[in-house]
Amino acid sequence: MQGQIPFGVADYFWEEALQRQELIADLLATFRAWGYGDVMPPAFEYAASLSAQASAGLQAEMYRFLDRDGSTLALRPEFTTPVARLVGTRLHDWPMPQRFCYGGSVFRYVDPQAGRQREFWQAGVELFGAPSPDADAEVLALTAEAMAVTGLADYRIVLGQMRYFGGLLAALDLTPPQTEALHWAIERKSEPALADFLRETPLRTGQRQAVEALPGLSGDPSTGSGHRDIQRVIDQAERHCLNTEMHRALVNLREIVDALAGYGVLGYVVLDLTEIRSLGYYTGISFEALAPQSGFSIGSGGRYDDLVAHFGPAQPAVGVALGVDRLLLARQRQAGATVTPQPVRPHALVITNRNPAAIAQVQGWRTEGYRLQVEVNGRGLSDVLAHAVQIGVGQVLAWEEGRFVAYRANADGLFAPSQGEISFDE
């Protein structure tokens, strides 16, 4: 008997599928209200395009296959590169800034874990042609708004700035192995590795102090966050600037924080100058949205001013991609809900007896948004009532002598004809 599906992909159905579709729709509606326009790139395209700035890790995770003309295609592993390609190749002559939003599935060959599948859903935005801190702030504020739309009571946005560490590296004038050692130590937040680096690397006093200060340049996601904590980190970082690049990174952050203050979301932001995981791809801020209890990432983004130039005239760009599956999981955990999978219940089962007036009334209720299932197997009232009990529906409407009679379940689950106007429980 056939019927297995491959490891790492899933069928979503019932409440789980509805929630997924509704969340994507809600996020897109929010993005549109902020002036972002829908974009739907293809599910597959040339692997070379998708690889433009993809990390070695992402490249290894791409699903590649041959087109019949022999070219190598790949399923999109994310949306940013296809949208950057579109802007670079076809839309570069249109006025900037340009705002795009998307929602759909992406594909990566990963080891499946909780909330991590090989096909998973992303929703996000890309803002092109705006190099300013206000653009960074808008994307950060919109990320916060997306959390609110999702219904997440608590979350953190951990904000980094690649150019501070990039400037430090330039100021230290290290050999490639030394650079790698420092990068590794900071990226893993490993104190022993940092101690090794400091012991083995000859540095001047100011250089040494700047490196030693690095691990302290992050807020505390659990307690301290918000405007004051951010200022503290920036002030501390300022004391160790070795060149204008490091200084500029902090000026940029101050500007972003200033622009962001008006949105009232700084309480969720934690500054972390040791966040350097995507150095090379991101050219300014980078950030990650986290669900505090579960600790997993529910989205990430940043400024990527070098990507569009792979496809056309260069354009500054900043964006965010949210993991729809992760958002749903985080919301579910925060609500403490234990979900028992079951079909989405209709508001009522209906026996129309094929009567046009009955059908017309059903159609009217459907237009008002009520979910009504019409009996199609010719069962009589008692069988339909039994079916209602079985699937947990509390109302059956039966067309009798030219009008609907509503049978509603009482507290004991027994159905009885109900008096008065027909109404539906929400």
Added chain:
Amino acid sequence: MQGQIPFGVADYFWEEALQRQELIADLLATFRAWGYGDVMPPAFEYAASLSAQASAGLQAEMYRFLDRDGSTLALRPEFTTPVARLVGTRLHDWPMPQRFCYGGSVFRYVDPQAGRQREFWQAGVELFGAPSPDADAEVLALTAEAMAVTGLADYRIVLGQMRYFGGLLAALDLTPPQTEALHWAIERKSEPALADFLRETPLRTGQRQAVEALPGLSGDPSTGSGHRDIQRVIDQAERHCLNTEMHRALVNLREIVDALAGYGVLGYVVLDLTEIRSLGYYTGISFEALAPQSGFSIGSGGRYDDLVAHFGPAQPAVGVALGVDRLLLARQRQAGATVTPQPVRPHALVITNRNPAAIAQVQGWRTEGYRLQVEVNGRGLSDVLAHAVQIGVGQVLAWEEGRFVAYRANADGLFAPSQGEISFDE
């Protein structure tokens, strides 16, 4: 410079992407109101599963690729088989009937034509566990409702019943080549081919008359359609029944027409007993939705009682798949609209000067559904007004001395401060 995309796939953006997303959302909302629950099968799965009852043509069009464990995967070429697999393998113990709806893209290696891409979007429903004519009628009525939701002023549903022709074949007792010749002639509606068949095949009088009558057993999509025309075709077909199978097909059609009458959509239905293209897959009714002016198919469906048994306990089933791209194209042609691609315009551009009160007001308007783009490049009023002219936006809101001043374009396209309450054009 990179940036091409493969032949047969497309980037959708601006108004075109928005309309596509909105139509899918509207169709899903309609399906849900009829008691159908969302289902989201994976974009790829084992090719063997997807091939369960796929025609040779569809099998040849499937995008196959190897998983890293060596198994053969394929991108879904349609939704019906994955949903049937889900019901057969995991949901067979749940009460029937079960109703599912979906909206998403499917993949077929076809020669691209107008409105025919290698990735295209489908929305549809599947109704399992209901063998009755009322189930067929519900899916037909829901197809009509989907046309109304799309905004199509005119369309036709061409309805066939596989079992009439199937019964005829059984009654004729033909050799395989003869069967093939008759099938070919009827499928292509070729009178010369039918004449050849009749000349070359020894038949008794009743058999001959039944075959000769076949081409006449269809309504006229352009003029005659509706209840009376359908009855005429059924009455005519009745005179040539050679066995109970043919008779039962007509009884079933009469029942479906009776059940469908209450929905008030029979005026769009054309009966065609020569519609046999998917014989072998469909086991009862089959139908195609057409846009009259353009003549192209915008959806198809039918009863497929044999598919679920490939994956689990047998279940009767009926469903429809609508081509979202075709629906959009048909609507556009019926509206006679010539679409000039351009970005979806925001209701206004806004200068907030990072003021919290200004931002709060913008957020409120966004919640009401207005699309507002905030100036993020630090441009002043005159530059933002120039940008508004450039992208065709008729209103700019600037925060001045603690309140928003609205600058609205007059008939000459010149912006002037507007008096009174701020409002937005729909």
